[in-house]
Amino acid sequence: MSDVFMIDGYELVVGLEVHVELATVTKLFSASANRFGDDPNTHIDPVTLGLPGALPVLNRQAVELAMRIGLALNCSVQACTFHRKNYFYPDMPKAYQISQYDVPLNIDGWLELPGGKRIGIERAHLEEDTGKSTHVGGTGGRIHGSDYSLIDFNRAGVPLVEIVGRPDIATPDEAKQYVTELRQILVAIGASDAKMEEGSMRCDANVSVRRPGAPLGTRCEIKNVNSVRSLGRAIEYEARRQIALIEGGEKVRQETRHWDENDGRTHTLRTKEDADDYRYFLEPDLVPLAPEASWIDAVRAALPMLPRERRARLSSATGAPSDGEAVMVVVERGQDDYVLAVAAAGADVSRALVHVKEAYAEQGATPAIPAADLARMIVLETSGKLTSTQAKTVLAEIVASGGGDAEKIAAAKGFEAMDTGALEAMVDDVIAAQADAWAKYCAGEEKAMGALVGAIMKASKGKADGKAVTALLQSKRG
Amino acid sequence: MTELSNAVDIANAVRHGSVSAVAVLDEYLARIDARESSIHAFNLVTREQARAMAAKVDADVKAGRDPGPLAGVPIALKDNMCTRGVPTTCSSRILEGWKPPYDATVVTRLAEAGAVFVGKTNLDEFAMGSSTENSAFGVTYNPHDTTRVSGGSSGGSAAAVAAGFAAASLGSDTGGSIRQPAALCGVVGVKPTYGTVSRYGLVAFASSLDQIGPFTVDVRDAAVLLEAMSGHDPLDSTSIPQPALSVQGSLDRDVKGLRVGRITDLPGGSDPEVEARLAESFDALAAAGATVVNVELPSMKYGLTAYYLIAPAEASSNLARYDGVRYGLRVDAADTNAMYMATRAAGFGDEVKRRIMLGTYALSAGYYDAYYGKALKVRRLISDDFARAYQKADVILTPTSPIVAFPVGAKVDDPLSMYLCDVFTIPTNLAGHPAMSVPFGTGAHGLPVGVQVLAPTLGESVMFQVAAHLERVAPGGAK
Numbered sequence: 001m002s003d004v005f006m007i008d009g010y011e012l013v014v015g016l017e018v019h020v021e022l023a024t025v026t027k028l029f030s031a032s033a034n035r036f037g038d039d040p041n042t043h044i045d046p047v048t049l050g051l052p053g054a055l056p057v058l059n060r061q062a063v064e065l066a067m068r069i070g071l072a073l074n075c076s077v078q079a080c081t082f083h084r085k086n087y088f089y090p091d092m093p094k095a096y097q098i099s100q101y102d103v104p105l106n107i108d109g110w111l112e113l114p115g116g117k118r119i120g121i122e123r124a125h126l127e128e129d130t131g132k133s134t135h136v137g138g139t140g141g142r143i144h145g146s147d148y149s150l151i152d153f154n155r156a157g158v159p160l161v162e163i164v165g166r167p168d169i170a171t172p173d174e175a176k177q178y179v180t181e182l183r184q185i186l187v188a189i190g191a192s193d194a195k196m197e198e199g200s201m202r203c204d205a206n207v208s209v210r211r212p213g214a215p216l217g218t219r220c221e222i223k224n225v226n227s228v229r230s231l232g233r234a235i236e237y238e239a240r241r242q243i244a245l246i247e248g249g250e251k252v253r254q255e256t257r258h259w260d261e262n263d264g265r266t267h268t269l270r271t272k273e274d275a276d277d278y279r280y281f282l283e284p285d286l287v288p289l290a291p292e293a294s295w296i297d298a299v300r301a302a303l304p305m306l307p308r309e310r311r312a313r314l315s316s317a318t319g320a321p322s323d324g325e326a327v328m329v330v331v332e333r334g335q336d337d338y339v340l341a342v343a344a345a346g347a348d349v350s351r352a353l354v355h356v357k358e359a360y361a362e363q364g365a366t367p368a369i370p371a372a373d374l375a376r377m378i379v380l381e382t383s384g385k386l387t388s389t390q391a392k393t394v395l396a397e398i399v400a401s402g403g404g405d406a407e408k409i410a411a412a413k414g415f416e417a418m419d420t421g422a423l424e425a426m427v428d429d430v431i432a433a434q435a436d437a438w439a440k441y442c443a444g445e446e447k448a449m450g451a452l453v454g455a456i457m458k459a460s461k462g463k464a465d466g467k468a469v470t471a472l473l474q475s476k477r478g
Numbered sequence: 479m480t481e482l483s484n485a486v487d488i489a490n491a492v493r494h495g496s497v498s499a500v501a502v503l504d505e506y507l508a509r510i511d512a513r514e515s516s517i518h519a520f521n522l523v524t525r526e527q528a529r530a531m532a533a534k535v536d537a538d539v540k541a542g543r544d545p546g547p548l549a550g551v552p553i554a555l556k557d558n559m560c561t562r563g564v565p566t567t568c569s570s571r572i573l574e575g576w577k578p579p580y581d582a583t584v585v586t587r588l589a590e591a592g593a594v595f596v597g598k599t600n601l602d603e604f605a606m607g608s609s610t611e612n613s614a615f616g617v618t619y620n621p622h623d624t625t626r627v628s629g630g631s632s633g634g635s636a637a638a639v640a641a642g643f644a645a646a647s648l649g650s651d652t653g654g655s656i657r658q659p660a661a662l663c664g665v666v667g668v669k670p671t672y673g674t675v676s677r678y679g680l681v682a683f684a685s686s687l688d689q690i691g692p693f694t695v696d697v698r699d700a701a702v703l704l705e706a707m708s709g710h711d712p713l714d715s716t717s718i719p720q721p722a723l724s725v726q727g728s729l730d731r732d733v734k735g736l737r738v739g740r741i742t743d744l745p746g747g748s749d750p751e752v753e754a755r756l757a758e759s760f761d762a763l764a765a766a767g768a769t770v771v772n773v774e775l776p777s778m779k780y781g782l783t784a785y786y787l788i789a790p791a792e793a794s795s796n797l798a799r800y801d802g803v804r805y806g807l808r809v810d811a812a813d814t815n816a817m818y819m820a821t822r823a824a825g826f827g828d829e830v831k832r833r834i835m836l837g838t839y840a841l842s843a844g845y846y847d848a849y850y851g852k853a854l855k856v857r858r859l860i861s862d863d864f865a866r867a868y869q870k871a872d873v874i875l876t877p878t879s880p881i882v883a884f885p886v887g888a889k890v891d892d893p894l895s896m897y898l899c900d901v902f903t904i905p906t907n908l909a910g911h912p913a914m915s916v917p918f919g920t921g922a923h924g925l926p927v928g929v930q931v932l933a934p935t936l937g938e939s940v941m942f943q944v945a946a947h948l949e950r951v952a953p954g955g956a957k
Contacts, residue, residue, distance in 0.1 A: 052573070054678075055714050279794075279846075284684075284685035
């Protein structure tokens, strides 16, 4: 661990609750499609609408995806039950949400941040999503004071897994890492598309502050955080707000607060006093869920390689640090297999990592050229037949045309390796022709080198390797 | 025609073409026309639908297709079972105008068996009551004495069969709502094992207790209906994954050697005539070679209390969806919250409001352990008591109701006295067991008395075996 993160002598204690929509074909308790973005109220049925007499039937695929999440987060999967969480809101047609309460599906796991710190997972349970309300008129899109509200029940009954993290997060950056890593895991295991912008992944943060060694402070729950970047900002703002209260002699009030992206602040949503009494009780319309050991084992066995394992693999293949930028970004983009394929085709794996990172991962693009084509280009580069500048030019052309033979492209461009003797002769010619610049350079005026290099490159028609030219000039200066 | 009074005979006659389903229906509709105004069994008589169904049955017979074991049998449905396109009210104003877009599973199954639905019957609002006086649409009167109640909550279904408006009917039983009105109206009423009949499409009162069952004129009809409607339904997660019950085979089986349990600590307070009929039923079984054994159910006396916490708790959750927004009644008001309140104030009757408040309270933070939590423990104790009792007995007999049908209005202002009507029926629901009421002679004022046969989970065969025997030896018959 790095140094203890503090703001004005206070430690942060942060726990995240993340809701993810599962990528199932149908809803958690009915046969309606689970699909985002269609016309309102087109994926509904008696169960979704909570019509009198309709009954829920648990979706096996949702259970399987929820188990995948639990197992990927090192949880124990257990026999569990469903409860009704009773509260009245227009977008919840039954006036209760079917959720899990005292006995959830997944318990006691952890998520490892790229740097190695483990954040505990208390539980990851199944529940149904609500519909979506749009409040028209009034101010701020709130129900209060609006002229009317529109409700889309397409989202009602969509399966969610709520992942409740332990308050092991100590910095805004760790919170961002946690959510980023979690997102990658969810995508890797096919459980969710986990898009915070579309709401298929939603994050609430419980934030409190304390003096080192002091008991836990009063926490506030921050809602409406819609991006990883906002998460870091919201946590930092909230911590500073609480510290200011304490320093001002006031107490932090336990409450739910709303993050406002526009003013960069959190605002009171509701206090503990007006919190709902959910009157949980065992859902009598469902029976306990007890996944057989063979089912759990099969789900575990079918889990794909997780991002942490992919980073370790790429790190050990390339020697680059597993939490370094290149490995992180390439694995996050899911391009590590491609890097290894390029290496398998004969290229130096470190150069492969650099080129994939620069040409694709950082551009937000997906490798579309045959691994062998990139490998051939890298071989030319590492054997000295292309300078690094030429290599980039050739690669850009291969990328632009979706593949190609590096040697042919290099030849067409007239790129051919200059032997050292030819280059040295060219350097000597330029030194002779530009005696003034050379004298200044020898007198220690580094700026003068630019003119010399430029002249040499011009003389070589761009074939000279800039690095080799600089090295030659330096050695001749002595 | 009129000699065809039971479902089995009607179905046989229709299947063999000796009578048409339409002719049978006309007979029943004529009886409805003659007497419904003094009984009020129905919220809605579905004449046109019934004629269409009967005509289809006749067409099937004509074409050589078997319409099924309930071919042409006129059946009435309690108005808390969803019927596609046909109003389903639960006898509540809150559901005014609502037509379900789907059929309950039982409705589908009976239709597939050839039944003809004659109408939707009256009930205590949302099945909350024991007299059908809590209906928003008026009382259902007892066909044996129209100054008296029909029992409840399935009073309309019981009265419909007793009055000959339908050959059979369906009710729902949460704490006795089939068996008690069956006893008061002198017909057979069955609450099957929880999970044998699908609840899909039954508007929920208390989901862990609700179970659909038949009212019939005799035990054999009840067996036939139960076989037609039971069996696993993938749409109901609490439905037991097994095929339909098979009980007809046990109807003629000798009761010799069966052990019949008598509860020694049965709560008292029953009419003396009711106690006398129960004693006679034990004697009759003993005379036929059964052994009467004493069993104890010490927790039974807490059943009523536990029930009046568990059922309202579930009801408070089940009924929270009625808000005037998506279906049913809406009373407009200045803003949305005022609309909710006005709708519910106008839409729900007093008993429903009472139970919603009771249940909400019982589940609330700080009260849960003392009320709902304790009630669940009592529920477990009752199941344990029954399990011990059924080690000694194959079935248990009790009165169905401690009293015969009481005058309309006698108990409406005394909810606790009304709740006591279900003291013998409630424990079965808490345990999830089957039980049925068989008419067995008469009590005060010559009114029908029912004896209740209780059996362990999935003990329907032995239950029907004993019920069929009691039916054969029952004294005299009701007035």
